Amino acid sequence: MYNKTVKVCCGTGCLANGSNQVLGALRKEIEAQRLDIEVVPYVKATGCNGLCERGPIVKIEPDDIAYYHVKPEDVVEIVEKTVIKGEEIPRLLYLDVVSKQRIRSHKDSDFIKKQTKIALRNIGEIDPSQIQDYVDAGGYAALRKAVFELSPEDIISEMKASGLRGRGGGGFPTGIKWETCYKIKREPKYIICNGDEGDPGAFMDRSVMEGDPHTVLEGMIIAAVALGVHHGYIYIRDEYGLALENMHKAIEQAKEHHFLGDNILGSEHSFDLEIVRGGGAFVCGESSALMASIEGRVGEPRAKYIRSAEYGLWGQPTVLNNVETWSNIPVIIQNGSSWFNEIGSPQNAGTKVFSLVGKVKNTGLVEVPMGITLEELIFGIGGGITGDKEFKAVQTGGPSGGCIPKELLHLAVDFDTLEAAGSMMGSGGMIVTDERTCMVEFARYYVSFLAEESCGKCVSCREGIRQMLKILTDICEGKGQLQDLDLLTEIAHTVEQASLCGLGKTAPNPVMSTLKYFKDEYLEHITEGRCRAGVCKPLTEFMIDQELCIGCGLCKKGCAPDAIQGSLKQPHVIDQGKCIKCGNCIDRCRFKAVRVR
Numbered sequence: 325m326y327n328k329t330v331k332v333c334c335g336t337g338c339l340a341n342g343s344n345q346v347l348g349a350l351r352k353e354i355e356a357q358r359l360d361i362e363v364v365p366y367v368k369a370t371g372c373n374g375l376c377e378r379g380p381i382v383k384i385e386p387d388d389i390a391y392y393h394v395k396p397e398d399v400v401e402i403v404e405k406t407v408i409k410g411e412e413i414p415r416l417l418y419l420d421v422v423s424k425q426r427i428r429s430h431k432d433s434d435f436i437k438k439q440t441k442i443a444l445r446n447i448g449e450i451d452p453s454q455i456q457d458y459v460d461a462g463g464y465a466a467l468r469k470a471v472f473e474l475s476p477e478d479i480i481s482e483m484k485a486s487g488l489r490g491r492g493g494g495g496f497p498t499g500i501k502w503e504t505c506y507k508i509k510r511e512p513k514y515i516i517c518n519g520d521e522g523d524p525g526a527f528m529d530r531s532v533m534e535g536d537p538h539t540v541l542e543g544m545i546i547a548a549v550a551l552g553v554h555h556g557y558i559y560i561r562d563e564y565g566l567a568l569e570n571m572h573k574a575i576e577q578a579k580e581h582h583f584l585g586d587n588i589l590g591s592e593h594s595f596d597l598e599i600v601r602g603g604g605a606f607v608c609g610e611s612s613a614l615m616a617s618i619e620g621r622v623g624e625p626r627a628k629y630i631r632s633a634e635y636g637l638w639g640q641p642t643v644l645n646n647v648e649t650w651s652n653i654p655v656i657i658q659n660g661s662s663w664f665n666e667i668g669s670p671q672n673a674g675t676k677v678f679s680l681v682g683k684v685k686n687t688g689l690v691e692v693p694m695g696i697t698l699e700e701l702i703f704g705i706g707g708g709i710t711g712d713k714e715f716k717a718v719q720t721g722g723p724s725g726g727c728i729p730k731e732l733l734h735l736a737v738d739f740d741t742l743e744a745a746g747s748m749m750g751s752g753g754m755i756v757t758d759e760r761t762c763m764v765e766f767a768r769y770y771v772s773f774l775a776e777e778s779c780g781k782c783v784s785c786r787e788g789i790r791q792m793l794k795i796l797t798d799i800c801e802g803k804g805q806l807q808d809l810d811l812l813t814e815i816a817h818t819v820e821q822a823s824l825c826g827l828g829k830t831a832p833n834p835v836m837s838t839l840k841y842f843k844d845e846y847l848e849h850i851t852e853g854r855c856r857a858g859v860c861k862p863l864t865e866f867m868i869d870q871e872l873c874i875g876c877g878l879c880k881k882g883c884a885p886d887a888i889q890g891s892l893k894q895p896h897v898i899d900q901g902k903c904i905k906c907g908n909c910i911d912r913c914r915f916k917a918v919r920v921r
């Protein structure tokens with residue numbers, strides 16, 4: 325009897341692309357074939373493999389074959405050819421965007437090969453609804469070690485020596501946070517997991533909670549054992565349905581297996597966990613606002629003269645860590661701090677998970693050692709820019725991060741380097757832009773998000789962000805004046821200096837970084853009334869270069885208002901009266917014949 329496993333990615337991205345139907349069809353087909361063949365495949369639903377745009381993804385093991393964009397209609401062929409005979413179906417294999425080659429094993433693609441997986445180590449491999457899968461992959465061994473072999477002081481000193489810094493954005497050393505809480509003798513103490521993840525486009529924490537919930541639990545239980553904590557909370561935004569479901573299931577299973585609850589693994593340690601649903605406000609991801617929200621108060625930040633490790637939930641000592649931070653803990657305890665410390669760069673140990681999105685060929689979830697250059701991340705793993713467009717900037721750090729230009733692609737991706745460049749690591753959002761991105765409009769978009777999400781407690785943040793938004797909108801609409809640039813800078817400094825929490829303090833980043841690196845685009849908008857990216861409609865006019873146009877007609881086909889005229893093989897022209905400035909023609913033309921005037 326020859327056992328095979330067929331793994332179907334059932335993360336949110338693949339589910340949206342129909343992986344449940346593929347899973348159902350596979351189960352049915354395998355059941356139907358069972359009587360005649362000596363193959364016993366076992367279909368597993370796994371978490372996100374990181375390449376959601378190519379989903380649904382199906383992996384067949386031990387053959388190590390991965391298929392992408394699988395449809396229910398492909399299932400019979402997959403079972404007959406690959407599951408039974410071990411043969412490949414070339415059209416379903418991974419298509420490398422650079423070499424244009426089909427690749428049999430997903431592990432051989434540059435996208436996977438160049439990553440180092442710690443936080444994501446099990447995701448896409450194990451079935452998150454089965455605790456046994458996690459245990460078989462080495463799960464809960466670190467908890468046993470923490471309970472039976474290490475003292476609380478040993479655990480804390482391992483955490484300190486590991487150099488792990490919080491992955492939620494601030495980069496605060498985790499071991500020091502734990503030690504501060506440990507040293508305070510007031511009881512009760514609390515532990516919280518921050519699964520709010522409010523950054524637009526970010527899905528790192530969701531994927532961990534969906535695809536490997538036990539690693540988060542194990543990290544939290546280890547901290548509870550070290551700090552003598554009996555109660556903890558996991559704060560998850562309400563939109564994260566699958567993450568909520570899988571975390572709930574994992575808590576129940578961990579209790580059944582005595583990893584959680586009273587007398588953990590038969591020891592004197594007891595710890596219980598509760599899930600709290602967040603309402604979706606971005607500011608509720610901030611530590612003190614999150615704690616207020618758990619207490620049932622309005623989710624507004626407080627001043628941090630006293631850290632929450634001392635005065636946190638209900639005024640008690642509290643350790644709050646991010647989902648990704650928690651998922652690193654079991655591996656650090658199991659493998660030791662020096663193992664972890666050797667990965668990454670000095671002062672920035674370990675790896676970081678990013679959601680790499682925007683105008684990059686391979687979008688998805690990637691985990692890389694800290695210290696990797698932006699270039700390697702965007703071009704090596706991401707495969708470069710889509711179409712034949714030019715890279716313009718990368719936005720890191722979520723809505724209040726900054727934009728880093730081409731000249732700085734050599735920079736290392738770590739907390740300190742990105743901050744020195746006027747951006748930040750944040751929780752791992754990374755948005756790549758190309759020549760068709762207007763940096764003024766880009767800054768305006770983030771500032772409008774922050775204006776919506778400011779809780780309004782501080783005048784500087786509430787009014788300052790609104791004023792920056794008004795000025796940026798004026799510039800995008802062609803109503804900007806040169807003195808606006810000084811005013812923007814002045815307001816940005818005030819917002820940064822006078823605001824209470826991280827939202828206000830970092831809100832000027834999108835404006836200041838674009839003003840620093842892309843001032844020429846601001847000036848063009850104001851003095852020439854021109855948006856070179858062709859995004860700000862009042863400042864844009866598209867035209868076709870008669871020398872470059874070969875009359876292929878591609879642009880014409882994508883022009884909804886029928887504004888392009890011309891016969892086949894003859895240069896085309898745009899009727900400005902009809903043009904709605906959608907930009908489809910410039911994106912479609914492969915000959916760079918469409919220009920922004």
Ligand SMILES: Cc1cc2nc3c(=O)[nH]c(=O)nc-3n(C[C@H](O)[C@H](O)[C@H](O)COP(=O)(O)O)c2cc1C
Pocket residue numbers: 489490491492493494495496518519520521522523606607608609610611612644645646647649650751825826827
């Ligand atoms: C406006 C704002 C939103 C935040 N949102 C999140 C979030 O969604 N998830 C998160 O882990 N940290 C978020 N943080 C950071 C938290 O305040 C806190 O530093 C972090 O959860 C601590 O965990 P760590 O040390 O493991 O990073 C946010 C901070 C600010 C100022």
Ligand code: SF4
Pocket residue numbers: 607624625777778779780781782783785786823824825826827828829
């Ligand atoms: S800085 Fe902004 S989000 Fe933070 S407390 Fe003040 S008003 Fe609220």
Ligand code: SF4
Pocket residue numbers: 868872873874875876877878879880895896912913914915916917918
């Ligand atoms: S797609 Fe380009 S080359 Fe083709 S007709 Fe349009 S402008 Fe000319």
Ligand code: SF4
Pocket residue numbers: 866879882883884885886887888898902903904905906907908909910
């Ligand atoms: S910008 Fe849009 S509407 Fe205008 S010519 Fe091009 S495709 Fe047509």
Ligand code: FES
Pocket residue numbers: 333334335336337338339371372373374375376377379380381
């Ligand atoms: S959900 Fe399947 S690859 Fe992300």
